[in-house]
Amino acid sequence: MENNIIPLVLTDEQKQAEETWRKSIPAQVFLNYFFAINYHIQEGDDALGGLQHLPFFRAHQAELTEPDLQAVTRLLHASWSTEYALRATAELGDEDYLRNALHWTFPQAYHAIMAGLQAFLYTAGVRSNNPSLIRREVGRLVVRNAYPRPISFYAAGAYGDFSIHRLPLAGYKPGLHIAGKEIEAQAQIGQFLRTTRKLKAQQTRQQVQANANTAIRSQKTGKPLDKWTATHWQQITWRLGYTTIFDLLGRLRISQTSREIERYVEAEIDFKLFHQSLLNIVSYLNGLHESYVAKAMGLERYEQLVAELPKHLQHTFVENRLRNQVRPLLTDTLPEAQMGIAA
Secondary structure, three states: OHHHOOOOOOOHHHHHHHHHHHHHHHHHHHHHHHHHHHHHHHHHOOOOOOHHHOHHHHHOOOOOOHHHHHHHHHHHHHHHHHHHHHHHHHHHOOHHHHHHHHHHHHHHHHHHHHHHHHHHHHHOOOOOOOHHHHHHHHHHHHHOOOOOHHHOOEEEOOOOOOEEEOOOOOOOOOOOOOOOOHHHHHHHHHHHHHHHHHHHHHHHHHHHHHOOOOOOEOOOOOOEOOOOOHHHHHHOHHHHOOEOHHHHHHHHHHOOOHHHHHHHHOOOOOHHHHHHHHHHHHHHHHHHHHHHHHHHHOHHHHHHHHHOOOHHHOOOHHHHHHHHHHHHHHHHHOOHHHHHHHO
16 A cells, blocks of 8 residues: 555655656647647648649649749749758757757748748749738638648637637647547647637737727727727737638747747657658648649749759659659649640
C-alpha cells in the first residue's frame, strides 16, 4: 500500500518537470495545430492534389506577356529557394539544431508558401505585394473552391458568433495531444481557426477605434467606445474577410518575434515532428500553386523554366513535383483535341 501513496509535497525534480510541462503547453498546442493540418491533408489528399476535380482549376487560364512570365518566374524562384533552405535544415539538423532553427524555419515556411501563392495570384490577375489584399483575395478563392477539399475550410462571422465551414467535425473539443484520428485533427483545426479569427477581430477593432474617422463612438459622450456589443462587432465583420489556412500560416510570421519564439525554443516538444509537418504543408501548397501556374503559362514553357533552374535547384523537389504532380495533372486535364495532338 505504501508504494501507492502519492506524496503531497513535490520534490524539486518533480516541480521542475511540472514547470517545464506547463511552459511547453503553448508550443505543444501550436505543434498540434500544424500537425493536425498536415494530418487532415494526408487523410483527404489524392495523388494529384485533387485539383483535377475542380471546375475552377479546369477553367484557369491567363494571357501572359514575356514580362509577366519573368515576374512569375522570379516569384517561383523565391518560393523554391526558400523551400530549399527549409529542407536543408531538416537534412542537417538533429533535435537540438531544429529547436534553435525555429528562429528561421517559421518565417521560411511562411515566405515559401506566400511567394508561391503570389505566383498563382499573378496568373489570376492579382498583382500586388500588399499582405492584406493578398489575404482577402486568397480568402475569396478558397470560398470559391479554387483549392481541394483538405484545405478548403474557412471561418466566417462576427466576433462571438464565428462559423466554421467545410470542417464538419470542428465543433468537437480538442485535446492537448497529437491528433491520431480525423475527428481530433478537425477539432484542433477548428480551434486554430477560431483563435486566429478572434485575434484578427481584436486587432481590427483596435485599428478602427484608433482612427478618428472610423471609430465607433458613444452617442452620449461622442468618445470612442471602450465596450462593444454584438452589434458593434458585426459592423466590422466585413473588414475581416474569411479566415483560411493562409491566415493560420500567417501565425508563423507573427511568431518570428524573439519573445514569442523563445517560448517554443525552451519547450519540450517533438521538434522533428513540428518541422516535418511544416515541410509537408509547404510542399503540398506549393505543388498546388505550381500546377495553377503551369496551366496558365503552358506545360512546355513551365518545363523549360524548370530545366533552366539555378544549379542548387536542379534535380530536386521542384523536378519531382513536376514529374509526379504537375505533368500528369495537366496531361489528364487537357481538352480532347489537344490530347490528340499531344499523343
